[in-house]
Amino acid sequence: MxxxxxxxxxxxxxxxxxxxxxxxxxxxxxxxxxxxxxxxxxxxxxxxxxxxxxxxxxxxxxxxxxxxxxxxxxxxxxxxxxxxxxxxxxxxxxxxxxxxxxxxxxxxxxxxxxxxxxxxxxxxxxxxxxxxxxxxxxxxxxxxxxxxxxxxxxxxxxxxxxxxxxxxxxxxxxxxxxxxxSTSSIQIEYRYKGVASHAAGCPELGRSALDAVELLNIGVQYLREHIPKTASVHYAMIDGGGVSPNVVQPTASVLYMIRDTTVKNNLKLVDRVDNIAKAAALMTDTTMERVFIDGTAxxxxxxxxxxxxxxxxxxxxxxxxxxxxxxxxxxxxxxxxxxxxxxxxxxxxxxxxxxxxxxxxxxxxxxxxxxxxxxxxxxxxxxxxxxxxxxxxxxxxxxxxxxxxxxxxxxxxxxxxxxxxxxxxxxxxxxxxxxxxxxxxxxxxxxxxxxxxxxxxxxxxTKEGYTCPIPEGVSPIVPGS
Ligand SMILES: [Zn+2]
CATH class of the missing domain: 3.40.630.10 (Zn peptidases)
Structure with a gap:
């Protein structure tokens, strides 16, 4: 047969x-x-x-x-x-x-x-x-x-x-x-929270989450010159705050996709982006929540x-x-x-x-x-x-x-x-x-x-062993949800 x-x-x-x-x-x-x-x-x-x-x-x-x-x-x-x-x-x-x-x-x-x-x-x-x-x-x-x-x-x-x-x-x-x-990829969403206020009337009371996202993006722009040739860092705006420019934007978030050859190398790069994200919160007096979205080896x-x-x-x-x-x-x-x-x-x-x-x-x-x-x-x-x-x-x-x-x-x-x-x-x-x-x-x-x-x-x-890009305790999540 x-x-x-x-x-x-x-x-x-x-x-x-x-x-x-x-x-x-x-x-x-x-x-x-x-x-x-x-x-x-x-x-x-x-x-x-x-x-x-x-x-x-x-x-x-x-x-x-x-x-x-x-x-x-x-x-x-x-x-x-x-x-x-x-x-x-x-x-x-x-x-x-x-x-x-x-x-x-x-x-x-x-x-x-x-x-x-x-x-x-x-x-x-x-x-x-x-x-x-x-x-x-x-x-x-x-x-x-x-x-x-x-x-x-x-x-x-x-x-x-x-x-x-x-x-x-x-x-x-x-x-x-x-x-x-293929290349390892890790996605992290950085969510900022600030304080809304009248952008002209009392800007001193506001803390702009949108500014934090902008500073994060600028920081990463400078980082790009100093990362391995094999790496790349992409991003997408998930939340740009509101649609009214006369309000200090109280929320904003951005999704980063970070890639390098292996998970181990990629995690080092993720750490560096994390530091910039934290610094952006410090500079703007906002708070930042880091949400792990997903990762691949x-x-x-x-x-x-x-x-x-x-x-x-x-x-x-x-x-x-x-x-x-x-x-x-x-x-x-x-x-x-x-x-x-x-x-x-x-x-x-x-x-x-x-x-x-x-x-x-x-x-x-x-x-x-x-x-x-x-x-x-x-x-x-x-x-x-x-x-x-x-x-x-x-x-x-x-x-x-x-x-x-x-x-x-x-x-x-x-x-x-x-x-x-x-x-x-x-x-x-x-x-x-x-x-x-x-x-x-x-x-x-x-x-x-x-x-x-x-x-x-x-x-x-596979002698060096598998490093899973997904941390313990996190569940699959849709970005922005
Ligand atoms: Zn496909």
């Missing part, structure tokens, strides 16, 4: 079920840490498919796990399902058209991400049933990826350590196995698992498109032609050999939507962005792929991506992702030596 073939067929047989979940989650479009309906839907489907479901794991209401099978190895599949604010968009449209006024939208494609991971879990379930092998698959519902770092909070609870490996994916505009690392790559995912990606093949899909993609792509046309795939930034290969394939194709798999080159490139998959990768060997769900060069977090999210292009992408993840897990169940190699590499790469 070809168990892998059977598992892939099972995913195809359940295509409608999985794609329906994707579309419903797209419609719910729930924001970070508020994904109640999406979570309930995943749990209902998992229960109906025979998984043991646990809701509210790690003290997060919208987190869940669904497990099937028994014994080792235990493979975790990561699902996300949070949307972004202000990105409501009519699906399948090639012009910007709000679906719900001021509503949310799945601009990062997490509706597909969750559904594709569900497809993988179903495929692996089928394998475990048929092969009667020892092993467990657990689909983890990981809420709050967009500014919530759900997986890092789950990491603080030690959740990922029990896994033998974790696999996941992300929708994108290229088909590739991700490699390299850098990512530990695992080349052994990457190789396995690449073999399975080739086995499954990249999604292919019909004329109607290419026409839709072409129209959508025209709306972001202001973006310079770059070659697909992160590896092309690093390696001239792979760049030449990709250039050749890319220029022989339709250039509207990428329908080929980028050759895999393991690397240690550190992307400037951050992901809470990093926190998983410090506790168990982890690998992820990107699968095309959007036209070439699509901008992240855009209305165009929301539009794509309920098209057949999205469905094709999430089914391929599910199959590649399932195939990789099946290889691991079939051949324990693969896992041994991945674990050896993991131990070597």
């Amino acid at each position: 070809d168990f892998k073939f059977e598992s892939m067929k099972y995913i195809d047989d359940n295509r409608d079920l999985v794609c329906d979940v994707s579309k419903k989650v797209w419609e719910y479009a729930e924001l970070s840490l508020m994904e109640y309906k999406s979570m309930e839907l995943f749990c209902k489907v998992l229960e109906e498919c025979g998984f043991d479901v646990e809701k509210g794991i790690c003290g997060i209401e919208t987190a869940f796990s669904g497990s099937f099978g028994s014994g080792k190895p235990i493979i975790g599949i990561l699902a996300e399902y949070d949307a972004l604010s202000g990105l409501s968009q009519v699906g399948g449209e090639t012009e910007k058209k709000e679906l719900v006024k001021g509503g949310n939208g799945h601009g990062c494609g997490h509706s597909m991400l969750g559904a594709g991971s569900l497809a993988a879990a179903l495929g692996i379930k089928k394998y475990l049933e048929s092969s009667r092998k020892s092993g467990t698959v657990i689909l983890y519902g990981c809420p709050g990826e967009e500014g919530g770092a759900g997986k890092a909070f789950m990491a603080r609870e030690g959740l990922w350590s029990k896994l033998d490996a974790a696999l996941t994916w992300h929708p994108g505009d290229s088909n590739e196995v991700s490699s390299g690392s 850098d990512t530990v790559p695992n080349n052994e698992l990457e190789k396995l995912m690449y073999e399975n990606f080739k086995y499954v093949g990249a999604p292919k498109y019909d004329e109607g899909e290419i026409e839709y993609a072409g129209k959508l792509k025209q709306t972001y032609d202001y973006i310079p046309d770059e070659l697909p795939g992160s590896g092309t930034n690093l390696n001239s050999e792979i760049k030449n290969q990709v250039e050749k394939i890319y220029h022989s194709g339709n250039k509207i939507i990428n329908d080929f798999i980028i050759p895999h080159v393991p690397n240690d490139y550190r992307s400037p962005g951050s992901t809470d998959v990093g926190d998983v990768s410090w506790l168990t060997p982890t690998a992820q792929i990107r699968v095309v769900c959007y036209p070439h060069n699509s901008p992240g977090h855009s209305w165009q991506n929301v539009s794509c999210g309920i098209t057949s292009i999205a469905d094709k992408g999430l089914i391929v992702a599910g199959k590649v993840i399932a195939g990789t897990a099946i290889d691991i169940f079939e051949d324990p030596s693969l896992l041994e190699k991945a674990k050896k590499e993991f131990i070597e790469r």
